[in-house]
Amino acid sequence: MKRVEDQDLDKIPGRRLEDGDVFCFECRPDISCFNLCCRNLNLFLYPYDIVRLKKKLRMTASEVIEKHTDVVLRPGNFFPEVLLTMADNEEKTCPFLSEKGCTVYSDRMYACRTFPTEHGVSLDEASGVLTPVHFYKPPDFCQGRHESKEWTVSSWSQDQGAVYYHKMMTEWTKVKILFQNDPWGADGPEGKMARMAFMAAYNMDDFKDFVFKSTFLKRYKVPKAFLKKAKKDEVELLRLGFAWIKLFCFGYPSPELGLI
Numbered sequence: 001m002k003r004v005e006d007q008d009l010d011k012i013p014g015r016r017l018e019d020g021d022v023f024c025f026e027c028r029p030d031i032s033c034f035n036l037c038c039r040n041l042n043l044f045l046y047p048y049d050i051v052r053l054k055k056k057l058r059m060t061a062s063e064v065i066e067k068h069t070d071v072v073l074r075p076g077n078f079f080p081e082v083l084l085t086m087a088d089n090e091e092k093t094c095p096f097l098s099e100k101g102c103t104v105y106s107d108r109m110y111a112c113r114t115f116p117t118e119h120g121v122s123l124d125e126a127s128g129v130l131t132p133v134h135f136y137k138p139p140d141f142c143q144g145r146h147e148s149k150e151w152t153v154s155s156w157s158q159d160q161g162a163v164y165y166h167k168m169m170t171e172w173t174k175v176k177i178l179f180q181n182d183p184w185g186a187d188g189p190e191g192k193m194a195r196m197a198f199m200a201a202y203n204m205d206d207f208k209d210f211v212f213k214s215t216f217l218k219r220y221k222v223p224k225a226f227l228k229k230a231k232k233d234e235v236e237l238l239r240l241g242f243a244w245i246k247l248f249c250f251g252y253p254s255p256e257l258g259l260i
């Protein structure tokens, strides 16, 4: 999910979709372009994608990040992007692609799940309100765009199991958007503080150790009921991570840390 400036909305390629707008699309294994969309991609991975992928692949978060991602800090940015590493073959295929299709389909990432739609947010600077914006952007080679089955953003999200992913993306976007400002000071975006924040968002195994095996719980009065859930459920742990990043990097208190 990207932040989109209001004045840029009309310049973005693809068709903007308002609530209730209809687009036509269908993807089937017998379609001529089957799997063409799963190669040579700049595929962004978000924190909730890692929670789902690590479970599916039976790997730790460190292993997923190490084996399957490139962590890239773009010039002028204060938090890195995490991209899926494509296979080292001529076509640069997705590492999860097999002849029969996607091998992680039930836990495929947000970007795969929402394709051929894309989502961003528009920020009203004065009120701080984030408004979701949606686009229909199938590539030219995608034959699914000539099919007649009709969808809206809402019905497509439900069909693809993307509703909860949208919710988690919204929660993450509210954190990520804060990184328009530099919180790192002299330590810089690759310093220890930045590595800790990255861990809280993308490495729930290490963050869990940090919460339960350091002095974290002496410093923060995390409500007991929430802490119990976070101990068992990585999604709740991720929410604690998001709350901690907001406090640690920007000084914003939150109920998850017992501060409101």
Ligand code: SF4
Residues within 6 Å of the ligand: 026, 027, 028, 031, 032, 033, 034, 035, 036, 037, 038, 141, 142, 143, 144, 145
């Ligand atoms: S290119 Fe489009 S129609 Fe073809 S497999 Fe991908 S999503 Fe389906």
Ligand code: SF4
Residues within 6 Å of the ligand: 037, 038, 039, 094, 095, 096, 097, 098, 101, 102, 103, 104, 105, 108, 109, 112
């Ligand atoms: S994860 Fe699955 S759907 Fe997504 S690009 Fe890879 S093979 Fe395609």
